[in-house]
Amino acid sequence: SKMSKLKLLVIGVFLSLMITGCSNDIDLVKDGVMNFNKTITVGEAFDNWNNCEDSKWDSFETDNHTRVVEFTCEEKGVKEYMNKVKSFLSKKEQEKASYLDIKSSTTIFQWTINKDDTFQIDNVQSEIVWSDGKKSSKSLKPMEELNSVYNNEITWDENIINKMTAGAIAYAFLTEKALAK
Numbered sequence: 416s417k418m419s420k421l422k423l424l425v426i427g428v429f430l431s432l433m434i435t436g437c438s439n440d441i442d443l444v445k446d447g448v449m450n451f452n453k454t455i456t457v458g459e460a461f462d463n464w465n466n467c468e469d470s471k472w473d474s475f476e477t478d479n480h481t482r483v484v485e486f487t488c489e490e491k492g493v494k495e496y497m498n499k500v501k502s503f504l505s506k507k508e509q510e511k512a513s514y515l516d517i518k519s520s521t522t523i524f525q526w527t528i529n530k531d532d533t534f535q536i537d538n539v540q541s542e543i544v545w546s547d548g549k550k551s552s553k554s555l556k557p558m559e560e561l562n563s564v565y566n567n568e569i570t571w572d573e574n575i576i577n578k579m580t581a582g583a584i585a586y587a588f589l590t591e592k593a594l595a596k
Contacts, residue, residue, distance in 0.1 A: 440474040444484040444526050444534055451558070452565050460565045461486050461524075482528035483537070490520045496571035497588075503581035514592035515585060516546040520571065522560065536561060543591070551595040 445458030452460075461470070468491035474484045497515040504512060525538040539555040563570070576584065 440482050440484050440528050441472045443528065443532060445472065447534060449536070449561065451561070455565070457526075463567070464488070464564050465567055466490055466564075466569050484526045484528065484534070486524040488522045488524075490522065490570050492569065492571040492573065493517050493520045496573045496576065499573040499576045500581045500584050500588075503576070503578050504585060508585070512585065513547070514545070514589045517543055517588075518546050519544045522555070522570070524557075524560065524564075543595075545592060545595065549592060549595040551591050 445456060445461075447457050448455070449457060464470075467488040469489040471487050472484065473487070474482070476482055494517070497517055501509050501512055501515055519542075521542045521544075523538075523540045523542070524536065525540075526534045527537040528534045536557040539557045539560045541553050541555050543551045
């Protein structure tokens with residue numbers, strides 16, 4: 416009957432509104448602009464960032480009803496970068512350099528949505544996972560990280576590694592892994 420078709424249509428529209436409710440927060444952020452750079456949208460900056468092997472947008476609500484939009488970037492080139500660092504170390508150092516065996520490096524950006532549908536960057540986290548499963552997680556400076564994205568910078572750029580920088584990089588990761596859980 417016409418009435419039952421109408422009811423199904425109304426239920427269908429209602430369900431699709433419920434489902435797209437959260438994704439609107441993602442669109443809100445992706446279609447928005449940040450104050451420090453109004454030449455492109457957040458989505459244009461992040462979706463065209465050549466640093467990510469894999470990336471995804473997500474949204475959720477915290478226990479206290481704060482709306483959050485999250486962008487996760489699985490960074491590319493970390494293994495090649497570490498292999499190049501290793502290549503500058505002595506054979507003896509290379510044998511002990513398991514602290515350079517990094518399986519993945521991920522950066523997570525989080526924006527909070529205000530009640531008036533404006534938003535701000537709230538948190539940027541970096542997570543490194545070594546081949547043996549050890550993990551290191553740290554907070555990064557949001558504005559510095561946003562600038563890297565907007566400038567399309569590559570985190571693990573092996574072209575910047577030379578004999579001078581390799582030792583310092585190796586030492587930094589030796590220290591970082593010593594603190595990892």
